Amino acid sequence: MPNFYSDNPDIRFCIGQLDMDKAALLREGDFAEAKAYEHAPRNADEAKAQYDEILKLAGDITGNFVAPRAKQVDIEGNQYRDGEVILHPHIRASIKDFAGADLMGLSLPRCYGGLNLPIVVKTAAIEMVARADAALMNIVGLQDIAETIEEFGDEAMKLETLPRLCAGEDTAAMVLTEPDAGSDLQSVRLRADVADEAKGLWKLNGSKRFITNGCGEILLVLARSEQATAGARGLSVFLVKKGQGVRIRRIEEKLGIHGSPTCEIQFNDAPGRLVGQRKRGLTDVGLAIMNGARIAIAAQALGIAEAAMRSATAYAHSRVQFGRPIRQIPAVYDLLAQMRIRIEAARALTYHTADVVEQLRYHERSPGADKAETKRLVRLATVLTPLAKLYATEIANQVASDAIQVLGGSGYMKDYPVERHFRDARITNIYEGTTQLQVVGAIGGIRAGVLRTHMDGLLAQLAKGSAADLAAKITELLPAMDKAMAVANTNDKDPEFNDLYARWLVAIALDLFLGTLLAEQAASGNERKRIVAEAFFAELPMRVKGAADYVAQASRVLIEGNKKIID
Secondary structure, three states: OOOOOOOOHHHHHHHHHOOHHHHHHHHHOOOHHHHOOOOOOOOHHHHHHHHHHHHHHHHHHHHHHHHHHHHHHHHHOOEEEOOEEEOOHHHHHHHHHHHHOOOOOOOOOHHHOOOOOOHHHHHHHHHHHHHHOHHHHHHHHOOHHHHHHHHHOOHHHHHHHHHHHHOOOOOEEEEOOEOOEOOOHHHOOOEEEEEEOOOOEEEEEEEEEEEEOOOOOEEEEEEEOOOOOOOHHHEEEEEEEOOOOEEEEEEOOOOOOOOOOEEEEEEEEEEEEEEOOOOOHHHHHHHHHHHHHHHHHHHHHHHHHHHHHHHHHHHHHHOEEOOEEHHHOHHHHHHHHHHHHHHHHHHHHHHHHHHHHHHHHHHHHOOOOOHHHHHHHHHHHHHHHHHHHHHHHHHHHHHHHHHHHHHHHHHHOOOOOHHHHHHHHOOOOOOOOOHHHHHHHHHHHHHOOHHHHHHHHHHHHHOOOOOHHHHHHHHHHHHHHHHHHHHHHHOOOOHHHHHHHHHHHHHHHHHHHHHHHHHHHHOOOOHHHHHHHHHHHHHHHHHHHHHHHHHHOOOOHHHHHHHHHHO
């Protein structure tokens, strides 16, 4: 019987690379909750053992119950009838399975029915859900919505919503996008007007589109609360419950993730309550939602890529051509190896990012936390979350495409799951911020040296150990990055140049940081990880130097020429 945790040693390896004693301490403090909750750990060792058991449970459910249902869910999808969305029976069954195992509130506090797990443990669970069924992940995996309520809502709001979300009685959605405000959320027009100031009630009017799980019972809605104020400063976030004044107009017919209902919603005097501070909906609450969603979608992409890679590998072992299994053909085993390298690099980055965000969460909630360290973590998380989302989703698309290539004509057929993985992967680098927007999110911190400083610290540690040679190779490539950054700085007053070349600068920095993380894994003494790192490093100089030379040309051909090409 498949267990999606037990059969994936790289998940366990990546978690083991992190300081999980520290993660447990950040979550549990003095472990005082062990006195009030039967299943709360009494020390770090108990906490780590608990994390392992929870992930085994999630692996069992995803491997043995969710995955076998995925094909039928994909074929049949959900139904829409008279303003209501009827979830596929298999989707309802999977939600019930997760709720029955207490896995619907993974990182929420125990007082609301959650398990109080570190973000990286939640991320691993989400990855396994997506490997089984990427669509289901959009319902049970986006628990950052509940975390946002826990962080910004008042106590009455938390008590009203969080226990039901943890019990699986309700599901939730973040309601941001509008027909004319997709990536440009500052242009949101849905109107929020005060209905009863004493009771804190508002009335929301307008429409939203492309809302993942928009049929959920709990909606966090971004709306314009200050009608005279344009841009982000006029926006606030409101909690709206399914029912009065909320109507689902339709569910979208999509390329993939068919089990995830994507809704168009109409709000007609829908009652809402303010979440967080007024006028800070996009800058505070919305940013917190998006940062959590970036890690979640990175995990979703990882799960899809893992599933596609495994299907391709199994096929390559069994398919015989020219008198031998095709896995022995260099052109094929090169594709398979590159899939694994990309996935393991993406997992290292995503789990590392989740660990940084965990540390930031602790510092933001601890009054006595060092302010300088909090500021450093804010800047670092602001760079890492878009990088994790960017890389994991892009490689998911590449891996799914290559998986079809390994299967050849069979991969294009619905007889095999890789065509579903290919369709499911395509949305990951679009929703919750396109790849292009992730570049925008990361470039500021990269140019300010935030990522470089973090990387320098890791390299200094690696220089003392068995991966010193790999660290030296990264160090040798840093001047190439510096050269590209210097050229960008000389063109700093040309916004068009900066926007166009930002993706190259991000690619250089990302490649070097991925190399650093893989070198760190190799330093563990794991022989296989050493091989993976060396394979990654074989092409690294070519990519980094080539991209740096390209930026260094400071060519305006792409700026002037592209405009003429598309006219």
